[in-house]
Amino acid sequence: MAKSSIVIDVELDEGRVPSSIEWKASESTAEKPQQAKAFLLSLWDGTDKTALRIDLWTQKMMVDEMADFYYQTLMTMADSFDRATRNTELVTDMKNFAKLFFAKFQEQQMKANKLETGK
Structure with a gap:
């Protein structure tokens, strides 16, 4: 039986907050660990x-990147659920929620930017 490994290394700062995340997979073609x-x-x-579950992010992760990361994760979770169940009704609901989530985030960002710039 074949075996594959994924290794995730997390470097923590003095406050135990992730400052660096690297990962590598045994079957990857990448020569060195990848940054995340x-x-x-x-x-x-x-x-x-x-x-x-484990949810970690570095200090370098920007809020807009986090929203995009969650949007893409929700969409791929819907795709995985579709492959596993073929329940198109729930998959459509999941994707619609992901789209609504991201649209609301973008709307909030635009409002915040208008407040900051006064326009």
């Missing part, structure tokens, strides 16, 4: 029927 500003990891515990 954030990651979300979810694991399903079938015994306890609970989701285990």
